[in-house]
Amino acid sequence: MLHRVEGIVIRSMDYGEGNAIITLCTENAGKVGVLVRGAKKVRSRHAALIQLFTVGEFVFFRNNGGLGTLNSGEITQSHHPLREDLIKAAYASYACELLDRVLHDEETGSFWFRQLTACLNALEEDKEPGVIINIFEMKLLQAAGYAPELDACVICGSQKPDDQLLISPRLGGVLCRSCKHQDPPALAISPRALKLLRLFAALDLTRLGNVDVKEGTRLELKKIMRSFMDVQLGLRLKSQNFLDQLDKYEI
Template identity: 85%
Template structure:
């Protein structure tokens, strides 16, 4: 059967001599694997269609599920500027790998596609990559069913002033100081960072405007979201390790 989808390349791997298998995050058909014959050969007409971050229309044959075989395709947005920039490419790769690990094959709904598309667009436009990725991580946590509870104490349920709240990645939300015994390693959080974390929870990436967050707050947000991602999803991603190396050498 012939299928036509709009999708973003989130993974590309060599297969055999000159072929490639791409994984697409699609708007209406979830995550799909497609074999692209001859894509790695010189002057292949499909070479551009297998590049990471590429948004395109893909037409492929597939019978009874499983791997499809590309018939034709057309690029909508190559996101070439992301691939040309080391920092942007690193964050884009992390977003794609994270989505690839969390999204199940053919899981329906356009939410994942819209969030990834908005994330890549924001990176290409030069918005602060760390903040973009933190917001993307929040959307991933929420869509996977692990969105943090941020408006009241997750232990006692009472609403408290912001300066009375801690963050507990293990329990999945804010924790008042009276309930700290439920999670002694709970994190201190500044009012500014807590406000932004709540904004991330409420804001859709497609509505992200200009981002202006001072460096100390960005560092705090990065630590908070990393702690939530590790505690709730526990993924070990190659792209995350590369981002850690960039941080180590202040690139």
């Protein structure tokens, strides 16, 4: 059966001699794997279609599910500037790999197509990459059923002033000081960082404006969100390892 979808290339891998398999996050067909024959060969008309972050219309044959075979395609947005910039490419790769690993095929669709589109566009527009990715991570945690509790203590349910709260990635949310013994390694969190986490939880990436976050708060948010991702999802991503390496060289 012939299928026509709008999709974003979130994974691309070599297959055999000169071929490639791409994974698409599509607008209406979930997550789809497509074989692109001859894509790696010199002068292939499909070479540009297999590049990460490429947005386009893909026409492929597929019978009874499984892997499709590309018939034709047309690029609508190449995101070439993302691939040219090491930092942007690293964050964009992380977003794509995270989406690919966390969500099942049937869970990807219009919402995630829009969120990833907004994420890639924001990275290309030079918005703060750490903030963009933190919001994207929050959306993934929510979709996976691990949304953090940010308004009341996860143990006793009390609502304390923000300056009297800690945050526990292991327990899944904020912790009042009276319950700190339930998780002694719980992290300190500033009222400003907590307010931003609540904003991230409520925010849709498609409506993201310019969020001005001081460097100290960005680092705090990065540490907290990384802890949540590690503890709640336990993924080991190649793109995350690369981001960690980049951190060692950032000023």
